[in-house]
Each structure stands twice: as C-alpha cells, then as structure tokens.
Amino acid sequence: MIMSIGSEQRKQEACVLLYGVSSFASFLAMKREQNQELAAIIGLLHNYYFFKTGVKEFPGPNSADTVRPLLRDLNMFTKEELTQILKAIFHQGDRNKVQGPYEEILKDAQVLQLYLQNRGCNVTQQDTKRLRNVLREMTIPEDFLEEVDYSSGAEVHQPTDKRGKLANIAEAFGKENIIGLPGNERYREICKYWPDQGIYKVLQNNWCAAFVYYCCMQAGFLLPIRYPNADFRLAGVGAWLEWAQLPETQFFYFDGQEGFTPQRGDIVIYEKLLTNDPHDHTGIVLACDDKEILVAEGNRDNQNYSSVFYRDRWHCVYGYIRIANDYEFEFNGEYTPIS
Template sequence: MQNVFIELGIPDEYAGAKANADTETIEINAEDRRLRLADFSEIFAEKNIIGIPEDERYREICKYWPGADIYKVLEGNWCAAFVYYCCMAVGIRLPIRYPNRMYRLAGVGAWLDWAQLPETGFFYRDKQDGFNPERGDIVIYEKLLSDHSHDHIGIVIACEDNRIRVAEGNLDNKNCSGVLYRDRDHCIFGYIRIDNGYCFNFDGEYKPIR
C-alpha cells in the first residue's frame, strides 16, 4: 500500500488518514470549506510571497512536491502549487496526482482534467446555465500570460459585476503572490467549484504509471 501512496505522490503524513469503515471514506468536516479557502488564500497571498528558496512560505508551498530541485522547477511557475497548498491548508484533501492520470496538480492542466472527471464534475464555464463565480471558487485562465491554453490559475475572493478579485501565486509571472482584480470577460477559461462535501475516494482500477 505504501508503494501506491508513493505512486500517487500522497505525502506520508496523509497515508494514515483516519477512515470510516462504514462509508469507506476519510472522515472530514463538511463545513463551508470554500469560504475557508477564500479566507486563507486572501491572507496568504497578501503576504507577498516570493518564489525563491529563501522565502519560508514558498518552501511551504513546495513541500508537497518531490524532487531535490523542486524550488527551481516551480520558480516562476507555482500558481497551481499555490492553489493546492491553500486547499490542503483548509482541509480539502487532494492527491498530488489523481490515480491513472499523467500529470500532478502542480500544473493548471491537471486541475482542469481533475475537475472534469465523472466523479467530480466541478468545472463550469462562466455564465454556463446561469453560473456566476463565488467566493472560494477556483478560476482557470486561458492564454492570460502566454500563448498556451489554461496557463494560469487563482482563487476567487469576490465577484463584482464584470470583474473578480483573485488571490494568486506567481502573480502575472512575477514570481510573487498577490491579490488583484481581473476582468471576467478577459482570458477566463472557466471555474472549479469544489463541493464542500467532497472527499477524495478512488474506486476504480488502479494502473501504476510505468
């Protein structure tokens, strides 16, 4: 079983998470974790975290991702790792890589892939069936900072008519964190709204990546 945790990239500290034998799910408090996510990320992003090893808060963000050179690997590319860290900090437990998927959640594409799985279904286009972003949603941008699809990600702090206030890591590729307003009609691919009762529980056939 330990090899499975290693393959999924789940830290040892969560390998022994308490399970409920009746429901076969990890016991969690299904309070409004999205609001907690917004609260935490807003305060954390405003600390002006710098993406260098000398910044203790950046090292905290990187701690989930294996690799001796992870600080360098994520330098200037840690927006998704910031979102992951904030989720974990408020009790939204996620694997580093979803079983049988290729990429880790340190990349925006992996978040988009995970949010559209049949067992999640958390992805929404803006204004899709009346959808409007709310505090605690996760926003995925489209060619905001580059010519590549889904190239940036952040956490929605507020939605005000045609703009959103967002907490982000690697703000505008400046290798620092911050909170800012962005236009809802500019370079937004969609949103992830994690259900407050969500608990990671994989029931499929596990196929280790070789």
C-alpha cells in the same frame, strides 16, 4: 533513496519502519511462494513520500507516484514487476479489502511491524482480523487488545464551509506577497508537497497551481499530488482542469453556464492569459462583480510573487472549479501506473 531524506530524525525513523516492513514482507513472500526480492523492495519504499516530505496524507498514492520515476529510471524491473510494486504501494491503505498477493503481503507486513514494534498497544478494529490471521499464519501467539469503538454510528457532522475557508486562506497568503525563492518560508511550505529534486527551482515562476493546491490542503480539500491515472500532478493547471471534469467530480463550470456566477472560494482557470498555451494560469476567487473578479494568486503574472488584485472577468478566463464543500477524496477505480 533513504539517504536522500534531508532530516536526520526522519532518516532514522525511516530505517526502523521501512527496513522492518521490508523484512516482514520478504518473509511473508517466502511463505506464500512469491518473489521475496520484489516484496522486500515494496516494503522498503511503501512510505517513501512521507519520509521525503514529512506529509502524512495519502501515503499510498503519493509514495507510488514519488517512487515511480525513480524505479523507472533504474531500468532494473520489467513493466510487470514495476506495475506490481506500484500497485502494492498505492493500495496499502485499503486494509479492509483483499487484493493481489503483493498488496496483501505489504498490508500484512505493515500490521506486523506496527504490532511487534509496539507490543501492548491497542490494535484498530480495521486491522484486528488481518493481524489475527497473519499471526496465526506465522504461528505467533495472539496477545493484543482491540480498540473499542464507542461511537453510536449515528454521528452528525456539521457541514463546513470549506470554500469559504479556502478563500480566507488564499486571501491571507496572497497578501503576504510570498516570493518564490527558497529563502521564503511560505514558499518552502508550498513546495513541500512536491518530492522532486530541486523543486524550488522547478516551481520558480511557475507555482500558481501549487499555490492553489497548498491552499486547498490547508482548507481541508485533501487530494493526493496526482489524481490516480491522471497525466499530470496537481502542481500544473491542466491537472486541476482534468480532475474537475471527471465523471466523479464534475466541478468545472463556464461563466454563465446554467446561471453559474463566480463566487468566493471558486478556482479560476485562465486561457492564454500569460502565454500562448491553453489553461496557463490559475488563482482563487475572492469576490466577483459584473466586470471584474478579485483573485488571490501565487506567481502573479509569472513574476514569482503572490498577490490579491482584480482581473477582468471576461478576459482570458476559461472557466471555474467549484469544489463541493462535502467533497472527500475517494478512488474506486482500477489504478494503472503511468509509464
């Protein structure tokens, strides 16, 4: 899998980090009487998404989602083993929580790798207790400095108009008339979040939702490529609709619902606009009047280019997603890897 990483520099970095974490995970598994091979595999794959795409956000959820089909297709693991691997990778960022044995092995292996590869560096407050415990477990002398938090704990964050920023970004990119071909630099940027083999071809004439995802990420609405336990990735329109109607989001509105009127920065979901399929297209609203909405879309009319133009407000529009400006991704449920 490492050999499939395109960048030689990232390939070298991957070898150092992933093999290092894998070795520590295997050793910790031996000490804790867990499956060493399983722990080594978890360590080897824990940050696979970053080294595949170069995207740093959500290493746990995105790496778990990226390696899931690869491991499944190998037919080497039982369902229980596959679940353990994916859960450990998914939860790697929950360092302040105590979870299952393999989740804890990976988190401890990560802080060990970081510390032993960077002696003399300061250790974050989040990792101090974990590192101290694992060093004592391995009878390694403690010799590190804890980062000091000088914040008062009462910082005031000014509200940011992320929806306005989303609209500005979508409008600018829409006007670029991006062509959905590998030779177009912006199209490659849009595709970079999706780790599938041959993604340029996969998304060709089918990248309206990927355009929305890209614009959201640039605007600060940060989301993993698949909301945990969802059926589909956010490269598909249905995934956006599913996410927006979750109890923890409730961002979906019908036009006129309780006085709702489309606004700049909303995401529009179309219904059988271009095909006979439900929720078959999406875009970002830039303006609205009684009859029309001005939208920025990737893959306009499935013609494989971006554009800014007017659509009939009442024709084949299912509804709208209005993301709260203060929305931050947080998942507190039980992660259940899909088969």
